[in-house]
Amino acid sequence: MRMNNKKEMVPKLRFPEYIGNKLKITKLGKISSIVKEKAGENKYILMSVTSGVGLVSQAEKFGREIAGDSYKNYIVIKKYDFAYNKSATKQFPEGYISMLEEYDIAAVPNSIFTCFRITGNESFPPFFNYLWHNNYHGHWLRKYIEVGARAHGALSVDIKHLWSMPLALPDFKEQQKIVDCLSSIDELIDAESRKLKALEKYKKGLMQRLFPAEGKTLPEWRFPEFQGCGEWKAKFIGKVCKMFSGGTPDTSKKEFYGGTIPFIRSAEINKSFTELFITEDGFKNSSAKMVKKGDILIALYGANSGEVALSKIDGAINQAILCLRHETNNAFVYHYFTHMKNWIISKYIQGGQGNLSGQIIKSVKLYFPKPEEQKKITDCLSEIDILITEQSNKVEQLKTHKKGLMQGLFPSIEEADV
Structure with a gap:
């Protein structure tokens, strides 16, 4: 390939002192x-x-x-x-x-x-x-x-x-300037990421104390107004939650896809968007099931098997997802399952091999306090979730800002290939 050294190129973004310098x-x-x-x-x-x-x-x-x-x-x-x-x-x-x-x-x-x-x-x-x-x-x-x-x-x-x-x-000094700019953003991303990890660690520590440890019927910590209110009651998930999984429309039929119904797959249970959408016909002609915003979603298969989330959208789920609806407090069960996730994975998906099933989840035993105490625990952990979401968004915004800067500071391969 012949290189044309005379072609002038100008990055979309440039520091003032280097405007006019040729690449x-x-x-x-x-x-x-x-x-x-x-x-x-x-x-x-x-x-x-x-x-x-x-x-x-x-x-x-x-x-x-x-x-x-x-x-x-x-x-x-x-x-x-x-x-x-x-x-x-x-x-x-x-x-x-x-x-x-x-x-x-x-x-x-x-x-x-x-x-x-x-x-x-x-x-x-x-x-x-x-x-x-x-x-x-x-x-x-x-x-x-x-x-x-x-x-x-x-x-x-x-x-x-x-x-x-x-x-x-660009010349050596401009290269250094670009690196200084991007590395300062990296340092900010690292600092904000550490804050995010600290919040996640704090929530994990709280859950360990607000929910009973294995073999216990009471948590280590209780809010003052619930001290002396007695033991929590053991209940199987299958007795207190409505449960169902979904299915996938026939992928060979194009008319089943490209519609308006978000199709949630296991890697997307914690997202507010989906890559695929299905049509009404696709939904009606499959075993896909609709979930509502706020339903508990559990990934049954794949690399994220055992992951738990509260659905952020209304949409259809496939067979790799189990939906739970608690009779009174979805959020309490969600936080409890999040706390128990590692125990469930170690017991049923040893060494990263194997899948979960509705029967396994149905047999999981949780301990429930009175509804008022459930709500207090849920409110506490949900407030921390809000802080975690805000901090996570902050980190993502910084990463997006950095990506935009890099696209402006560096010519594309198409521009360089002259």
């Missing part, structure tokens, strides 16, 4: 060198990758180092070197490029990583880290990766296409 059009192969040094007998911290996060130590990710006999062939990388992981994920289907930040030197598996180093004094490596995190490389590589083609578990991609990737670069 340099180049290729990754011209500003980088391949890293091939092997670990051999030397000892290094061994790294793996978490897509969307970056390089993390194997000890942190897996609880141990997993190199085994292949250790000697691991590739040695230094701080600010990059490792391209050729494994596809949902977020990064063309693979993920990570920069080594936490350590001065480390090693990564040679089987799925291609490593390289940004060279020269005109490029600031963290600038490229943000570029890759925005999946710039994926937009370029996807046209060169054969669908479904893999070699030893990794995407089958000719690395020459990585080196031919076009780049439109």
Whole structure:
């Protein structure tokens, strides 16, 4: 591909002091060198990758180092070197490029990583880290990766296409300015995310004290007005809740889809939107069932089996979701089930294998105080849920703001490919 160095490009967003400065059009192969040094007998911290996060130590990710006999062939990388992981994920289907930040030197598996180093004094490596995190490389590589083609578990991609990737670069100081801007937002996102985790931890601790522990009939804490009100009464969920699951309209019939009825699948039980909508005919000609906003939804199958939510919308559910309706207080049962989720998963979905069923949920025994105490507990935990939702929205807004900034500060691959 012939590069036109005379074509002028202007990012949508730019700091005032750099307005008018031209971007340099180049290729990754011209500003980088391949890293091939092997670990051999030397000892290094061994790294793996978490897509969307970056390089993390194997000890942190897996609880141990997993190199085994292949250790000697691991590739040695230094701080600010990059490792391209050729494994596809949902977020990064063309693979993920990570920069080594936490350590001065480390090693990564040679089987799925291609490593390289940004060279020269005109490029600031963290600038490229943000570029890759925005999946710039994926937009370029996807046209060169054969669908479904893999070699030893990794995407089958000719690395020459990585080196031919076009780049439109500002000068070194502007790269630093962009990194300073984005890293300050990252710090804010991290701070707000910590607040969110603290609220979630606080709620978890409260639930442990407001609901009876396993084998107990009373909670550790009770509100003052309910002290001495006696033991909670044991009841099976099947006796106090109406229960039903749904079904899926025939996917071969297009007329059943694209309607106005939200079709809730197990991964969407905690969302206020759905990806699919079904028609009235699709609903009538299937075993799908309607749920109301505020119903308790439990995921029965799949990766999120055991997850519990209060439905945020009216919609139809499929067979992978169980709906519960308590006779008086859905929210109390929801919070109680949330508290018991780990116990249910460990008992019925051991090792992440297996599914739940209506019969299993029906047999779960909960303890109920009088309605007035149920309401007090529900009000307390629901107030915390409001704070958690507000904080979660704050984090998402910051992430959206950052994404918009990156789209403005970095040219698209189409713009760079001139």
